[in-house]
Every structure is written in structure tokens, then in C-alpha cells.
Amino acid sequence: xxxxxxxxxxxxxxxxxxxxxxxxxxxxxxxxxxxxxxxxxxxxxxxxxxxxxxxxxxxxxxxxxxxxxxxxxxxxxxxxxxxxxxxxxxxxxxxxxxxxxxxxxxxxxxxxxxxxxxxxxx
Numbered sequence: 001x002x003x004x005x006x007x008x009x010x011x012x013x014x015x016x017x018x019x020x021x022x023x024x025x026x027x028x029x030x031x032x033x034x035x036x037x038x039x040x041x042x043x044x045x046x047x048x049x050x051x052x053x054x055x056x057x058x059x060x061x062x063x064x065x066x067x068x069x070x071x072x073x074x075x076x077x078x079x080x081x082x083x084x085x086x087x088x089x090x091x092x093x094x095x096x097x098x099x100x101x102x103x104x105x106x107x108x109x110x111x112x113x114x115x116x117x118x119x120x121x122x
Contacts, residue, residue, distance in 0.1 A: 032060035041074035
């Protein structure tokens with residue numbers, strides 16, 4: 001398996017495989033646990049079904065209810081989100097998995113049109 005992992009492009013691939021092999025049946029990924037409940041919008045790229053697979057494999061808690069979500073992946077549309085819900089780009093998932101660490105949500109915030117929201121400079 002190691003020869004096909006594309007370690008230079010996806011440095012965490014080997015780490016995930018070895019972690020899973022060592023734990024065996026007890027393996028429970030927890031990469032996205034700190035994010036809380038995650039809702040995936042219907043208009044994401046990659047498609048929501050693919051993101052759902054990735055997030056599930058990385059230990060995310062998914063919800064079908066936008067109102068119950070703490071994080072929304074992709075443009076959330078008008079209303080319906082829970083108070084304080086963070087809306088982030090799909091890149092947050094891909095880059096977090098690639099780095100094998102949940103990256104800061106604030107670095108991936110987007111508005112309802114998918115435009116990145118940049119943090120204010122000090």
C-alpha cells in the first residue's frame with residue numbers, strides 16, 4: 001500500500017494507514033470531533049456525498065439539520081442556521097485531512113455567496 005499513497009501530495013496518508021493498522025478494530029478517528037455537529041450544504045464541490053464519506057472516515061459528527069449544526073460546509077443559503085454557526089469552505093475538510101489536524105475554522109470562513117471572509121489585521 002505504501003507505494004501508492006502519494007505521500008508527497010498527501011503527507012497524512014501514511015500516518016492514517018499506520019494509525020489504523022496499529023489500532024485494528026478499535027480504530028476510531030477523531031480528527032473533526034472538536035468541531036461539533038457539521039452540516040453539509042447541498043451545493044458543495046466536491047459533491048456532498050463525497051464530503052460526507054470523508055468526514056465520516058475522519059470521525060466527524062454529521063447532522064442533517066442546519067439548525068443543529070455548529071459548522072456548515074459550503075454556502076448555507078438564506079437563513080435556517082443555528083446561532084453562531086460557522087460557514088466554511090469545502091477546503092477546510094480537504095486541507096485538514098491532508099495535514100492530519102483540524103485547521104482553524106476562522107481561516108476558512110465564507111459568506112452566503114461563497115466569498116472568503118478575511119480576519120481583520122491588527
